[in-house]
Amino acid sequence: MKSCGDIENRKNQAYYRAKNRIRMTNLYFEAEKRRYAVIGTTNKTEHSLGLYVKWGDGASDIEPIIHLYKTEVMGLARELGIPQRILDKAPSPDIAPGITDEYLLGMDYITIDRILMKINNNSDLSEENQKNVKTIEAILDNVKYRKMQNICFKQQGSHNE
Numbered sequence: 001m002k003s004c005g006d007i008e009n010r011k012n013q014a015y016y017r018a019k020n021r022i023r024m025t026n027l028y029f030e031a032e033k034r035r036y037a038v039i040g041t042t043n044k045t046e047h048s049l050g051l052y053v054k055w056g057d058g059a060s061d062i063e064p065i066i067h068l069y070k071t072e073v074m075g076l077a078r079e080l081g082i083p084q085r086i087l088d089k090a091p092s093p094d095i096a097p098g099i100t101d102e103y104l105l106g107m108d109y110i111t112i113d114r115i116l117m118k119i120n121n122n123s124d125l126s127e128e129n130q131k132n133v134k135t136i137e138a139i140l141d142n143v144k145y146r147k148m149q150n151i152c153f154k155q156q157g158s159h160n161e
Contacts, residue, residue, distance in 0.1 A: 016095050020056025028059075037061035045070035045113055048120075049136075050143030051093065051101060069113040105139075107132050 024038075031038045040060025042052050047066055052058035065073055070091070077087055090100040091109070102108050111129075115136045118125050125133050 012095075016093075017053045017056055019094070020053035024056050024059050031061075039064065040066070042066055043068050043070050043073045045109065045116060048116055048143075049105075049112075049139050069116065070109045071113045074109075106135060112136065 027038050030036075038060045040058070040063040042058055042060075042063055043065050044067055046052055047058075065076075068076065074087065090102065092100050093104065105112060111132055115125070115128055115133055117123070118128070119136065119140070
């Protein structure tokens with residue numbers, strides 16, 4: 001498993017992720033009492049770039065928008081008449097006040113989604129800012145380990161072979 005940053009950064013990351021996991025535990029607690037399902041809000045952009053916490057905001061029973069890029073979700077929100085104050089709120093990883101996704105990524109979601117769409121469609125990236133392309137490609141490469149399935153160990157010779 002890959003872990004980045006110094007010890008202090010990893011402690012901060014662990015705190016941030018624990019907060020998300022506790023929140024999801026509370027959601028599942030309430031959902032189970034009511035016999036409800038937990039609906040996820042992860043979109044294709046967030047999932048592709050690993051902008052979710054495994055077993056935190058990445059845990060859910062149903063993921064209805066995981067096939068939509070962030071900019072498509074925003075378009076859908078406008079179509080559905082979501083209040084402007086919500087549409088205007090910058091996406092945030094909830095790490096610290098004032099920190100936004102776009103600040104952390106160094107580019108806006110229009111750019112991110114355009115590059116992701118081109119990568120996913122094997123389209124030409126030569127007209128894109130190459131620094132942005134390299135950033136997205138590096139994130140995609142680094143996030144692969146987070147998408148691993150749980151590791152199962154099977155005893156050789158067991159009756160389940």
